[in-house]
Amino acid sequence: MRRNRKFLYGVFNHPDDILNAAYSVSATRNQILDCFTPFAVHGLDRAMKVKRSRLALVAFLMGLTGFTLALSLQYYTNVFDWPMNIGGKPAQLAVPTFVPVCFELTVLCTAYGMGITFFLRARILHGVRETVFEARQSDDHFVMCFDMESKGLNIEEVTGLMKKHGAFDVKQVEMIAGAK
């Protein structure tokens, strides 16, 4: 169900500030929900203690799907259903001729599967409104955001830490996640 949720967020001026804030907040028991930055800040994922993405596993499985698909398609058409003599090549299993199609379909399925999975998981979909806490989070400001319903969030401690590391604005907001 979509309902209003309460968020706490701090706005920073400089990537180094949000990086340092992320390090010190992660050292406490408070959990950062997410950080919004106009560009990739190196080391921020590590500082936030983000878990490793399982996208690589998805890629592997998608690749395997594509490979199996290509192999079975070629086997069915060229060996099982309608064997043809092309250039005198062995009719049973002309492995080298199967390679390019297997390669292409593996790449195709991996690329599309990985891309689509990523978009689904990251909720970058048509019709989904982006989460905007601070209008300039996509321009020149850096936003660190907390879910106020998360367990053990010490609002005072987090506010203090963010301010200490240069957050010029700390606010609470109530909104539907994913829409303003």
Added chain:
Amino acid sequence: MAHGNHNIEITNQQFEFTSKQKMFTYILIVLGIVLLAAGYFMEKSNAPASNASEITEQVLSSHEGGAAEGEHGDLVTKRLWANLLLGAYFTFLLGSGGLFFVAVKNVANAGWHVGFKRIPEAMATYLPLGGLFVVLIGGVWGVLGSHYYHWSTPGIMDTDKILNGKKAFLNPLFYCAGLPFFFAIWYYVQRKLRAFSIAEDNDNPNVNAKGDIMNDKWFNKSIGISAFWIFFFGFTFSITAWLVIMSIDAHWFSTIFSIYNFAVLWVSTLSSIHLLLIYLKAQGYYKHVNDEHKHDLGKFMFAFTVFWTYIWLAQFLLIWYANFSEEVTYYNARWTSHYMPYFITNLLLNFVAPFLILMTRNNKRNPNTIILAAAAILIGKWNDLYLMIMPGVTGDYGSIFGAMEFGAIFLFFGIFLHVVFRSLTKANLTPVNHPYIKESVLHDVGV
């Protein structure tokens, strides 16, 4: 990694070529020579004379151009020559690969590799010696001395129409004067890049308030010459591969051959850099080079393993599919022959093993699995070169491997390692004043 990452301590160390390491390289060299001699004389006394006529017959009937011809040296000596050529060419590839690594990174404005940049630089210092070996063994001995290349046999151009058509390219002058000329230019570029890099170490780094090195004079100088060399290398390396390796089977040609050789060069160079890096780290050097750099090198190895396979298949598939008799003899001599085990091993070691080993993230960051993959790649590339050279020189005779094969590879790797270690001692292990050294130390591939 601590936060406040502005104050990076870059500790420079000086590599020490210990007597133990020196002894190791000497033992490799001596062992190589002993094995070569032992293998040679053992094979000689086994006298493949009865063997030779059979092979000559078979080879001639299969219209295999460059193979055994009886009158020009016996098979055992040819095999010795082929092994020496392989060793010289393989280590020469590693040398030029080191230079290519440095040049490509310069042109790409890359920073991540700067921490261990002195390893490929040291590998590149083998270039003049490696080029000399290739020219001496291939040109002076193979072309001028014994005519081990089929096309260099006196009088062949009058009787062989196909070779006559390639006369402008396949001639002793081009081989023995052209190659040294190209290598001299490579050597010049290597000297320049090395000199710039060392001059940078001794120059004022001009550090600004944030701790960044602002003096990029030497780095900027090396970009232009690197760009020129990559362009030049593309053409001249192709010619080198055609002359030294492809002309063994002078009737046959493959338009992708030079890229294929480049793939061999690049994958084995990356593996060697990685192995040297792991070794030096185990010796206590390169403290600032960490899993992040190794991860990227591992990715490189993984990617170019697939590249090699792609090129290998591109060459194989077209020839196999078209089935033209003048092209397919090449694979006849390598697949449907006594070389079949090598052919299978080639794919297993160069594609299957490294592809599976290097697939996961953890394996790319773990030195043990990297050593495993790099060993598979280097042995596989030796095997690949063996398949390129040996069937064309000795026919089926070379399909059983012996002491000579080990000897040649020990000898040349002994020399190569000696040169690399010696060059490592001659400069700081870390280019401390490189404008990208900080970026390299902070390099992070993410979670």
